[in-house]
Amino acid sequence: MAKDGIAFNDVVKALQKISQFIHKTPVLTCTQADKRSGRNLFFKCEFQQKTGSFKARGALNAVLRAKERLANCPGFVTHSSGNHGQAMAWASQVAGAPCYVVVPQMAPEVKKSAIRGYGARLVECGAQPQDRYDACDKLQKEKNLEFIPPYDHFDVIAGQGTISLEFLDQVPSLDAILVPISGGGLSSGIAIAAKAIKPDIKVYLVTPRGKKMEECLRSGKRPWHGPPQYLDTIADGIRLQQTGLITTPILTELAEKEVFEVDEEDIVDGMKFAFERMKVVIEAAAGASVAAAFSDRLRAMDPTMTNIGVILCGGNVDINHLPW
CATH class of the missing domain: 3.40.50.1100 (Rossmann fold)
Structure with a gap:
């Protein structure tokens, strides 16, 4: 069911x-x-x-499904200061697609470094939760990226x-x-x-x-x-x-x-x-x-x-x- x-x-x-x-x-x-x-x-x-x-599971399934569904997928964007950002960066690397991760400026450097280490392009934003959504929306529209949110996605x-x-x-x-x-x-x-x-x-x-x-x-x-x-x-x-x-x-x-x-x-x-x-x-x-x-x-x-x-x-x- x-x-x-x-x-x-x-x-x-x-x-x-x-x-x-x-x-x-x-x-x-x-x-x-x-x-x-x-x-x-x-x-x-x-x-x-x-x-x-565990975030690697959902991120990879979403990325691979998007690659199948979209004939020309130019890449992915998400927002995260931690696990989902790393997972999306890794999953995009597996799929051979660019990935942009929006991260608050004050996020720990160890987390930023990990996200970069998986090949993602880091985009910093302000401290408020809404700043993440605004930055993601801007990137998505400018680069025609597929947005994969951290949790509310089939x-x-x-x-x-x-x-x-x-x-x-x-x-x-x-x-x-x-x-x-x-x-x-x-x-x-x-x-x-x-x-x-x-x-x-x-x-x-x-x-x-x-x-x-x-x-x-x-x-x-x-x-x-x-x-x-x-x-x-x-x-x-x-x-x-x-x-x-x-x-x-x-x-x-x-x-x-x-x-x-x-x-x-x-x-x-x-x-x-x-x-x-x-x-x-x-x-x-x-x-x-x-x-x-x-x-x-x-x-x-x-x-x-x-x-x-x-x-x-x-x-x-x-x-x-x-x-x-």
């Missing part, structure tokens, strides 16, 4: 299209994490994906959903998946595919404090209706207040109404646990997923829900400026 124009088969086709270029990321377990959570935790290691995050969502195909093949017994959410591309794709494979599986969203996502899921209305806004959080990968026009109805239908809102200190604790006990480097957005897995809310849920998937969405953290 299609969800707002995205069917399970679109996810299957996306995996067929991108699998030769991406990693099938491993799943880690950790006895100490299980003891702390009171559940069996299975960590999907998207921090080991190409470009260091092919991007289908690409992110390929995680569920892998994860449920690796751990068929999963009862639930914890997914960090910003605009909702990752969580929408995961929910579409996971529910198609295993209808009784639960998909829980993980957010920083203040996103009001639970209210959104219960009302069906986006958590913020004005210009784009950012939450004040160290988890820069999931700081967007809004979910998308495409992703919101998908999540309203498929995600669980209970949302894990995590505090900043818990995000840091999740990151530190991964660094120290699991010996892996994850970014703060992935630390939020670990924090949810250790939360009192999860412990209080149905005890028969024993096998929990945890999406470690990325590892692009500036090791010279860790949040502690």
Whole structure:
């Protein structure tokens, strides 16, 4: 069944299209994490994906699909100060197409350098979220580029959903998946595919404090209706207040109404646990997923829900400026 124009088969086709270029990321377990959570935790290691995050999946699927659809595609443009920008730069390089990435001037140099390293042309803009959209719009019109947004795009969502195909093949017994959410591309794709494979599986969203996502899921209305806004959080990968026009109805239908809102200190604790006990480097957005897995809310849920998937969405953290 299609969800707002995205069917399970679109996810299957996306995996067929991108699998030769991406990693099938491993799943880690950790006895100490299980003891702390009171559940069996299975960590999907998207921090080991190409470009260091799950974003490579959606970006590559969208780029390859656009190249097929458009007879003369002169290149791509997007806006991102982090993972999506790197993913689009890499995906465009794979497809042999130019890529322009609009980045705020104050973005960390380590992120700008990574985007350039994948061959993209960096275009700096102002600090406000709207500045990104304005710069992208100008470039798109001037150079006739194809715009691939970070999350609210059918092919991007289908690409992110390929995680569920892998994860449920690796751990068929999963009862639930914890997914960090910003605009909702990752969580929408995961929910579409996971529910198609295993209808009784639960998909829980993980957010920083203040996103009001639970209210959104219960009302069906986006958590913020004005210009784009950012939450004040160290988890820069999931700081967007809004979910998308495409992703919101998908999540309203498929995600669980209970949302894990995590505090900043818990995000840091999740990151530190991964660094120290699991010996892996994850970014703060992935630390939020670990924090949810250790939360009192999860412990209080149905005890028969024993096998929990945890999406470690990325590892692009500036090791010279860790949040502690």
